[in-house]
Amino acid sequence: MSALNQSLDQCRQCAxxxxxxxxxxxALAMVDVFEQAQQHLSAAAADVQQAWAQILMHMLDCxxxxxxxxxxxxxEYELAELLESARR
Structure with missing residues (x-):
């Protein structure tokens, strides 16, 4: 299983x-999910990184x-979709 697939699974399990x-x-698992998402998205395009920042802000507000x-x-939906878009 790839690291990205594992991150997606952890994201859904946490949700x-x-x-x-x-x-x-x-909440404890969420810390790991956010760290892994940051690693996957750090090399993504600027618009993807901006979307990550917005989603993160919404999640922390929740x-x-x-x-x-x-x-x-x-x-389960927004972050998982963003991670999927990073795969492409």
Whole structure:
């Protein structure tokens, strides 16, 4: 399994933990997900990096509001899609 596929799986698993209400466990896993995403996206085009910064800002805002379902949505859909676009 490639590193990017592994990151996508971790992203979706973390989102599932948030959906299940396991926010403490998910928040710990989220740190690793964000670090890996940053590594994958650091060499991407400027527009992709800008999108990453916006998504990250939205996710951190969700975390601050304790909007776990919103955070899960951003991780499972927006971040996963952005990581997929970095593959191309």
């Amino acid at each position: 599932a933990l948030f959906r299940l209400g396991r926010d403490v466990e998910a 975390q601050e509001r304790q909007d776990w379902l919103g955070l899960a949505d951003f991780m």
